[in-house]
Amino acid sequence: MANSSTGKRLHQELIIQALRRESVLTRQELSRRLGISMPTTLQCTNALLEKNIIVECGTQISTGGRKPKELCLNSRTGFSIGIDIALHHVEIVLTDFLSNILHHTKLNIPFQDSVIWYKALEEGLSDFLHEYHIDRKQIICAGISFPGIIDEENDIIVRSHIFQLEHVSLDRFHKAIPFPMTVSNDANCASYSEISSEHPRYLYLSLNESVGGGLIYQGKIFKGTTMQAGEFGHIILHPGGRQCYCGKKGCVDPYLSPLALRKKGQTMEDFFGLVEQGDETAREKWDAYLEDLAILTTNLHMALNEIIIIGGETGNYIEPYMEILRQKAGKYDLFARDVDYLFPTVRKNFAFSLGASMLALQKYENLVLEKAP
Ligand SMILES: [Zn+2]
Numbered sequence: 319m320a321n322s323s324t325g326k327r328l329h330q331e332l333i334i335q336a337l338r339r340e341s342v343l344t345r346q347e348l349s350r351r352l353g354i355s356m357p358t359t360l361q362c363t364n365a366l367l368e369k370n371i372i373v374e375c376g377t378q379i380s381t382g383g384r385k386p387k388e389l390c391l392n393s394r395t396g397f398s399i400g401i402d403i404a405l406h407h408v409e410i411v412l413t414d415f416l417s418n419i420l421h422h423t424k425l426n427i428p429f430q431d432s433v434i435w436y437k438a439l440e441e442g443l444s445d446f447l448h449e450y451h452i453d454r455k456q457i458i459c460a461g462i463s464f465p466g467i468i469d470e471e472n473d474i475i476v477r478s479h480i481f482q483l484e485h486v487s488l489d490r491f492h493k494a495i496p497f498p499m500t501v502s503n504d505a506n507c508a509s510y511s512e513i514s515s516e517h518p519r520y521l522y523l524s525l526n527e528s529v530g531g532g533l534i535y536q537g538k539i540f541k542g543t544t545m546q547a548g549e550f551g552h553i554i555l556h557p558g559g560r561q562c563y564c565g566k567k568g569c570v571d572p573y574l575s576p577l578a579l580r581k582k583g584q585t586m587e588d589f590f591g592l593v594e595q596g597d598e599t600a601r602e603k604w605d606a607y608l609e610d611l612a613i614l615t616t617n618l619h620m621a622l623n624e625i626i627i628i629g630g631e632t633g634n635y636i637e638p639y640m641e642i643l644r645q646k647a648g649k650y651d652l653f654a655r656d657v658d659y660l661f662p663t664v665r666k667n668f669a670f671s672l673g674a675s676m677l678a679l680q681k682y683e684n685l686v687l688e689k690a691p
Contacts, residue, residue, distance in 0.1 A: 329354055329362045331684045337372060337391045338683070339537065340515055344378055344386040363389060371395045371686050391415055396686050397452065399443070399460035399497065400668075400675025402504070403429050405480060408439060410446055411671040415458075415686070417679065419668060421450045431486055440494040458685050460497040461678030463507035463670040465528070467545055470501065476545070479563070480528065498685060500678045505530035505548060506539045507673030510680075511665045512627050513537065521618055523550060525611075525630035528563075529571045533622070539677075550618065551575075555610055573610045576631040579603055590635050607632075608639065612646035619651065619659055629663035637662040 332352050337343060343351065349359040366372040367389075376388040393414040402409040408425040425442040427435060447454065466478030468488075475486040488501050502510075509522035509532025523531045529551030533540040540547050551571035552564050559568030572578060579600075580589040592600035615626050628636055636643070644657040651657060665672065 326358075326362060326365070327687060329358060330366055330687055333359075333362055333366060334371065334391065334683055334686070337389065339518070342375060342388045342390050344388055346386055348389070369395075369687070393418060396458040397456050398458055398675040398679045398682075399495075400463070400507075400671035400673070400678070401439075401443070401460060401495070402463040402507070402668075402670035402674060403465070404670070405429070405465075408442065409668065409671045410443060411668055411675060412446070412450065412452065413672065413675045413679075415679070415683075417672065417676050419672060421446070422668065422671070423449075429481055431481075431483060431490070433490075436490045436494040443495065454496075457497050459678040459682035460495050460499045461507070461674035461676070462491060462495070462499065462501040463504045463674040464501055465504045468501050468503050469545060475501075498678070498682045500674070500681050502539075502674060502677050503530075503532075503545075504670050506532045506541075507671075507677060508532070508629055508665070508669040509534055509548065509627075509673065510539060510677050511669045511673035512629070512663065513676070517625065517627070517661075520625045520627050521622060522548075522627045522629055523615070523618075523633070525574055525576065525628065525632035527575055527577060527631070529574050529630075533624075538680075550614065553614065553617070555614060570610075570614055574607065574614065574632070579607060579632070586631055586635055604639075608643050608646055612643060613650055615643075615660055616647050616650040616657075620653070625659045625661060627661050627663055629665065629669060633663040634666045 333348055336348060336351055345359050345363055348363065349356050363372065370392055372389050373392045374387045375390040377385045378388055393416040395415045398413050400411045400413060406428050408427055409422065411419050411422045413419050423446045427438045427442065429435060464475060465480045466483065467476040469476050473488045475483055475488065477484050491501060492499060505524045508524050512520065512522060513534055518537050519535050521531060521533055530548060531550040532548040552562065552566065552569045554568050555570045555573055556568040560572035561567055562569035562571050576586055580586055589600060593604050618626060640660065640662055644660055647657045647660060
């Protein structure tokens with residue numbers, strides 16, 4: 319049986335989790351939501367206030383009697399770092415306890431699994447913290463976004479197509495980054511960056527050079543048996559169609575990667591500029607792309623019946639075309655009265671690094687309780 323101090327610690331952890339989920343709650347609401355008695359809730363919230371982990375942030379409108387005080391997490395109780403390892407660079411963000419980005423930087427160090435590269439990462443991170451006068455003791459954790467299949471339990475990168483890697487230990491990352499750390503698949507990081515009290519469950523489509531995605535269920539990433547859930551890029555869309563880098567023909571990837579839209583040397587901005595100017599080839603390409611996207615999203619919705627957030631490089635440009643997409647999806651979905659389940663991304667920048675920082679916090683946020691009162 320848990321003794322009273324582990325019980326108190328557990329209750330404090332639950333309060334932190336509830337405030338992260340719902341942003342603002344009164345003591346009475348916390349007591350009801352968590353099924354903790356009012357005296358215990360009072361004791362725990364007082365301890366958290368004393369440690370400066372939570373703060374009083376307002377007063378609820380009362381129907382009579384004393385107005386209940388609202389509580390929320392103290393954004394400055396500690397920081398988290400997010401690191402996105404991409405093909406040509408590394409992006410680092412520093413976020414507060416509420417996952418607001420405070421500072422960011424980009425290191426031009428293309429990844430290679432070598433001692434030199436890990437040293438460059440260690441130094442780059444150290445310079446970044448030094449530049450913004452960040453006290454290392456204030457950093458709770460760090461999260462890495464990596465393009466590959468990660469087995470966190472066994473601390474290995476199982477496979478990374480983009481870096482041509484198989485079975486790489488995460489030891490060198492742990493040595494380079496001297497904080498409690500998580501390493502997660504990049505698409506899962508981007509997926510997680512969209513989480514909010516409004517959207518705690520959804521599918522995320524990452525329309526980047528390699529198409530992927532993630533499933534967020536009850537505030538957590540659904541990984542599947544072999545950690546490959548959300549590989550939407552390799553669902554067959556057109557049997558026998560375009561060659562996919564995975565070896566199959568007709569996968570979603572060669573149809574919904576931004577490479578299917580823009581020519582070599584063209585940016586997405588160039589491409590959408592042409593669409594807006596009425597360029598016939600660009601318009602035809604975009605129309606075919608939206609048609610394929612409508613087929614994929616309606617199929618995904620049919621399977622999981624959850625909202626779908628469209629992100630990645632194409633996702634950054636899709637907002638003005640959402641109505642057209644919904645109309646196209648309507649042709650393939652005769653079950654839904656309205657195609658009200660498709661949403662554009664709200665994270666146009668830093669999705670990978672921010673998501674990595676948020677995932678690290680999800681795992682390690684309770685370490686703030688070890689702070690001295
Ligand atoms: Zn494929």
